[in-house]
Amino acid sequence: MRFVQQMSAENQYEIQTYRHVPKFVPAGQSTQMIIGATPESDYQILHVAESLYKKFDLKRVFYSAFIPVNEDKNLPSVKEQRPPLLREHRLYQADWLLRYYHFEAGELLDEENPNFNAYLDPCSGPVPPSACSR
Template structure:
């Protein structure tokens, strides 16, 4: 995270770059470093990686869900404080003005679309995320913890349907329960969930 901060610092202060910068916060980084970086970035992400703690433990046992959620909460709290500062001091520095986001890999673990949408909904509500990104699992190496390679390739259409459903959550305030259920846990990849 120190190198990310140093790079952003140089871009903003030495090269006077005023364009959009989206930076990743590294779980386990110090709060001070995350905060300093947040004043230089437009958007900050902490990647959730996988939809559930169980899947994270299975595929990335060295990672911890608590360590991922802690920087998300820090960014959320600092953004709230910064909004109050900006009401009092119009010229106060802005902290992550474009908000925060996260990313989940889909298709590497057995979660249903319903479970994934429930996680996304909770993230939007509890952490005020601006965006959840979904990345179809791409098999790049052999590892017994990963699903077996199939001829189907990555679940790109499923990824697309999740993005469409996510739009319904963010912009039309649908709930996951209105889109799917335990009895009907996955989107039909042939049909747009907006229909």
């Protein structure tokens, strides 16, 4: 990630200096986090995403609910519970607040309340509902 960030910065200089230099990574960089495979809280996940946005100038963090496709002793066992699809959705909503409204993870959650309520939209508190319905 650091390499792509550095090359993008160098490329910006080249674009300013030379007219026809192509962009290094036109679409930017992104990454993906698997949700529910390990016991991290929503606060920890958002804090990592926020750091990635700031340090590496990421364009997007994608979230995917952990769905086991085979059984192995090294894989987390989630036989009793369904994939955390609603949790994934809440993280996408909170990510929207991080990217477009420049919220910080600490403004949405904290260590005392580390997870989102599955029945409440994170956008329902800090910003007007019309801003989150895009």
